[in-house]
Amino acid sequence: xxxxxxxxxxxxxxxxxxxxxxxxxxxxxxxxxxxxxxxxxxxxxxxxxxxxxxxxxxxxxxxxxxxxxxxxxxxxxxxxxxxxxxxxxxxxxxxxxxxxxxxxxxxxxxxxxxxxxxxxxxxxxxxxxxxxxxxxxxxxxxxxxxxxxxxxxxxxxxxxxxxxxxxxxxxxxxxxxxxxxxxxxxxxxxxxxxxxxxxxxxxxxxxxxxxxxxxxxxxxxxxxxxxxxxxxxxxxxxxxxxxxxxxxxxxxxxxxxxxxxxxxxxxxxxxxxxxxxxxxxxxxxxxxxxxxxxxxxxxxxxxxxxxxxxxxxxxxxxxxxxxxxxxxxxxxxxxxxxxxxxxxxxxxxxxxxxxxxxxxxxxxxxxxxxxxxxxxxxxxxxxxxxxxxxxxxxxxxxxxxxxxxxxxxxxxxxxxxxxxxxxxxxxxxxxxxxxxxxxxxxxxxxxxxxxxxxxxxxxxxxxxxxxxxxxxxxxxxxxxxxxxxxxxxxxxxxxxxxxxxxxxxxxxxxxxxxxxxxxxxxxxxxxxxxxxxxxxxxxxxxxxxxxxxxxxxxxxxxxxxxxxxxxxxxxxxxxxxxxxxxxxxxxxxxxxxxxxxxxxxxxxxxxxxxxx
Amino acid sequence: xxxxxxxxxxxxxxxxxxxxxxxxxxxxxxxxxxxxxxxxxxxxxxxxxxxxxxxxxxxxxxxxxxxxxxxxxxxxxxxxxxxxxxxxxxxxxxxxxxxxxxxxxxxxxxxxxxxxxxxxxxxxxxxxxxxxxxxxxxxxxxxxxxxxxxxxxxxxxxxxxxxxxxxxxxxxxxxxxxxxxxxxxxxxxxxxxxxxxxxxxxxxxxxxxxxxxxxxxxxxxxxxxxxxxxxxxxxxxxxxxxxxxxxxxxxxxxxxxxxx
Numbered sequence: 001x002x003x004x005x006x007x008x009x010x011x012x013x014x015x016x017x018x019x020x021x022x023x024x025x026x027x028x029x030x031x032x033x034x035x036x037x038x039x040x041x042x043x044x045x046x047x048x049x050x051x052x053x054x055x056x057x058x059x060x061x062x063x064x065x066x067x068x069x070x071x072x073x074x075x076x077x078x079x080x081x082x083x084x085x086x087x088x089x090x091x092x093x094x095x096x097x098x099x100x101x102x103x104x105x106x107x108x109x110x111x112x113x114x115x116x117x118x119x120x121x122x123x124x125x126x127x128x129x130x131x132x133x134x135x136x137x138x139x140x141x142x143x144x145x146x147x148x149x150x151x152x153x154x155x156x157x158x159x160x161x162x163x164x165x166x167x168x169x170x171x172x173x174x175x176x177x178x179x180x181x182x183x184x185x186x187x188x189x190x191x192x193x194x195x196x197x198x199x200x201x202x203x204x205x206x207x208x209x210x211x212x213x214x215x216x217x218x219x220x221x222x223x224x225x226x227x228x229x230x231x232x233x234x235x236x237x238x239x240x241x242x243x244x245x246x247x248x249x250x251x252x253x254x255x256x257x258x259x260x261x262x263x264x265x266x267x268x269x270x271x272x273x274x275x276x277x278x279x280x281x282x283x284x285x286x287x288x289x290x291x292x293x294x295x296x297x298x299x300x301x302x303x304x305x306x307x308x309x310x311x312x313x314x315x316x317x318x319x320x321x322x323x324x325x326x327x328x329x330x331x332x333x334x335x336x337x338x339x340x341x342x343x344x345x346x347x348x349x350x351x352x353x354x355x356x357x358x359x360x361x362x363x364x365x366x367x368x369x370x371x372x373x374x375x376x377x378x379x380x381x382x383x384x385x386x387x388x389x390x391x392x393x394x395x396x397x398x399x400x401x402x403x404x405x406x407x408x409x410x411x412x413x414x415x416x417x418x419x420x421x422x423x424x425x426x427x428x429x430x431x432x433x434x435x436x437x438x439x440x441x442x443x444x445x446x447x448x449x450x451x452x453x454x455x456x457x458x459x460x461x462x463x464x465x466x467x468x469x470x471x472x473x474x475x476x477x478x479x480x481x482x483x484x485x486x487x488x489x490x491x492x493x494x495x496x497x498x499x500x501x502x503x504x505x506x507x508x509x510x511x512x513x514x515x516x517x518x519x520x521x522x523x524x525x526x527x528x529x530x531x532x533x534x535x536x537x538x539x540x541x542x543x544x545x546x547x548x549x550x551x552x553x554x555x556x557x558x559x560x561x562x563x564x565x566x567x568x569x570x571x572x573x574x575x576x577x578x579x580x581x582x583x584x585x586x587x588x589x590x591x592x593x594x595x596x597x598x599x600x601x602x603x604x605x606x607x608x609x610x611x612x
Numbered sequence: 613x614x615x616x617x618x619x620x621x622x623x624x625x626x627x628x629x630x631x632x633x634x635x636x637x638x639x640x641x642x643x644x645x646x647x648x649x650x651x652x653x654x655x656x657x658x659x660x661x662x663x664x665x666x667x668x669x670x671x672x673x674x675x676x677x678x679x680x681x682x683x684x685x686x687x688x689x690x691x692x693x694x695x696x697x698x699x700x701x702x703x704x705x706x707x708x709x710x711x712x713x714x715x716x717x718x719x720x721x722x723x724x725x726x727x728x729x730x731x732x733x734x735x736x737x738x739x740x741x742x743x744x745x746x747x748x749x750x751x752x753x754x755x756x757x758x759x760x761x762x763x764x765x766x767x768x769x770x771x772x773x774x775x776x777x778x779x780x781x782x783x784x785x786x787x788x789x790x791x792x793x794x795x796x797x798x799x800x801x802x803x804x805x806x807x808x809x810x811x812x813x814x815x816x817x818x819x820x821x822x823x824x825x826x827x828x829x830x831x832x833x834x835x836x837x838x839x840x841x842x843x844x845x846x847x848x849x850x851x852x853x854x855x856x857x858x859x860x861x862x863x864x865x866x867x868x869x870x871x872x
Contacts, residue, residue: 157689163844164662165689194694195686 245465252464655698670701
């Protein structure tokens with residue numbers, strides 16, 4: 001039997017219904033076979049299985065599913081395909097015949113010892129085929145248990161008129177191992193005995209035709225995830241906001257910002273537990289995107305809509321939509337079809353001052369996260385940095401690593417204080433309330449509003465489509481203008497500024513991606529990404545050089561800087577400076593590729609054809 | 613892959629019960645991926661495993677290669693143990709082997725010649741899938757048995773404790789010694805031994821100690837072994853603690869230790 005796969009599943013909502021279905025299957029099979037319970041233990045009969053992935057489903061996105069099967073001593077890791085094409089054949093090749101083809105590929109199975117399924121730790125894994133395959137995919141994220149299932153199984157032999165076993169029926173009873181041990185629908189698998197494929201097909205047909213039996217279209221893993229309200233790939237730090245071109249601009253803006261807020265909130269627990277460094281990274285990216293979004297189209301949120309909308313209660317919205325008072329459920333009620341019989345006037349969800357206040361608060365969150373993330377970046381790249389040394393030895397840098405780790409402990413403490421503070425809690429709550437109310441609005445932003453940048457704005461337009469085209473065009477114009485002004489003599493700051501403008505443009509393209517043609521978008525983003533990489537290499541190296549200098553001075557001041565360490569740090573900064581110079585030399589070429597005549601044409605095609 | 617053949621020119625000496633029990637023990641107790649080929653057109657081994665003695669296309673299709681052995685394999689009711697069933701057309705296997713090898717009808721004229729190695733070639737692809745192959749041979753001296761002797765690594769010879777049986781063993785040993793290149797190991801054991809008979813006691817005791825190719829383990833004449841054809845399964849399955857089961861376990865242990 002292939003682990004986790006089954007031919008059929010019993011329909012119904014509870015154990016008695018399932019038992020009835022299984023009894024029906026046995027009765028139906030008895031018309032064609034003698035059905036005899038298999039004596040002794042069923043291979044894999046009683047199992048406790050836990051599936052693992054990273055928070056952002058890196059294994060699943062790579063087409064893999066990692067399963068841990070617990071055993072008395074140690075256990076086994078199984079790495080299988082995320083797309084088991086043979087899951088629903090109805091009959092799978094049996095385990096009776098030597099050399100049957102359904103045994104897990106030995107290349108993707110690995111015995112493990114000392115592994116705690118509840119707290120898996122990658123470095124605890126010994127070398128093996130599974131470790132080799134997943135380590136690179138997972139790093140630097142942690143493996144997390146997605147769901148655990150306990151199951152028992154019974155096997156019956158299906159005998160022909162000679163008393164020969166010609167097929168088998170495996171009935172597996174899985175249930176969630178955590179919480180209330182909720183039972184999952186039983187799975188029925190007909191397994192083939194080698195040389196009797198016709199009999200297995202016949203048995204599978206009988207099972208398929210039995211009342212209450214459905215073909216198993218999903219794995220136990222998928223069933224179990226659904227039972228706890230999840231599905232594979234249910235987290236991504238991508239924006240992927242469900243917006244449409246004809247949507248009112250304010251509504252589209254609110255949807256984008258709500259999506260970003262979801263990501264911020266999804267990562268807070270992982271940051272506080274310090275599960276891995278990427279929770280903080282994703283939180284920071286979403287905060288940065290939020291700030292850019294406010295800058296790009298914050299004006300769309302402040303539009304006053306004087307049209308009448310309807311609520312279920314028929315009360316004026318003024319009283320119930322004051323900041324911080326409207327719950328998510330209330331907002332949903334406002335949008336329900338139920339109470340559209342009466343109407344009222346809506347006050348604006350946000351004023352320009354509100355937007356400025358939120359922007360300032362998100363800047364506070366961004367600043368709060370910076371010191372820890374900077375130290376994470378140093379530590380994540382530490383081994384590579386240490387091994388790139390030519391004159392110094394990698395060990396010379398160890399005091400530097402120790403110092404970075406010490407600093408991180410201190411900075412992380414400050415970060416967690418901030419994220420646990422009433423200020424942060426209130427910010428997130430108020431922001432969701434305001435956005436939820438806007439999300440429910442039916443009309444777009446008012447023309448002529450002023451964005452936070454304070455620049456004169458032409459009409460934002462009423463729809464997401466016009467907002468997207470307008471703001472993307474403006475962001476691109478800024479990049480083109482500022483980039484064109486850069487010469488070899490320009491100060492570093494001009495490149496840093498251009499990098500920020502490029503980020504804004506990139507975010508604009510990502511926010512409004514559903515409104516653009518995918519291939520046109522790819523064409524624009526490809527060159528933009530290469531330009532961003534170049535600018536990122538330039539600035540990141542500079543920032544790192546500055547930080548290492550500052551840290552060296554601090555270490556010296558604290559008496560924690562051996563001479564060899566300072567020398568090694570000097571060599572590191574020299575290497576960073578060389579890389580920065582290379583990035584600077586590459587800039588003109590990268591910029592021309594993105595914003596030259598071809599780049600301008602690609603952007604025109606995107607804006608003309610996509611955001612309509 | 614190690615190939616064991618149970619062979620004796622005489623019939624009714626316990627070849628099939630030996631093949632069935634040893635193959636079962638190899639698969640289930642030694643954990644070897646095992647296949648038993650029932651070469652006897654009577655199909656007794658197939659009967660024991662409740663498999664119909666029938667091969668699609670018959671022996672002709674297998675020998676000529678229009679069907680592979682792999683296609684003929686049937687899973688038994690036991691883990692790790694498969695069976696290639698008998699077929700009534702195996703009665704003509706001599707002719708089939710000779711013609712498939714391009715022989716002129718006198719394939720046995722040149723011991724070790726090509727017609728005598730056809731079975732080896734047929735079995736070779738199974739090496740990827742199996743650790744042990746058991747060949748249950750029909751009682752005869754023929755091109756089939758010559759093929760079996762060339763293909764096998766170990767010839768397991770059940771002997772009834774009589775003077776004539778001993779002579780048969782000597783003839784077989786001499787015949788195998790004349791092979792060019794690969795020579796199988798011959799390992800005989802006394803079967804259907806009745807310790808109440810003086811002749812049985814003398815022959816088994818003397819030959820087991822005098823001749824290295826005779827195993828120390830003997831299989832007694834027991835009604836439990838005869839019951840296999842009623843139960844249609846290896847004796848270790850329906851009477852795992854019986855004297856018969858113990859005797860076959862001991863024999864398998866001795867064969868393994870002396871042939872590896």
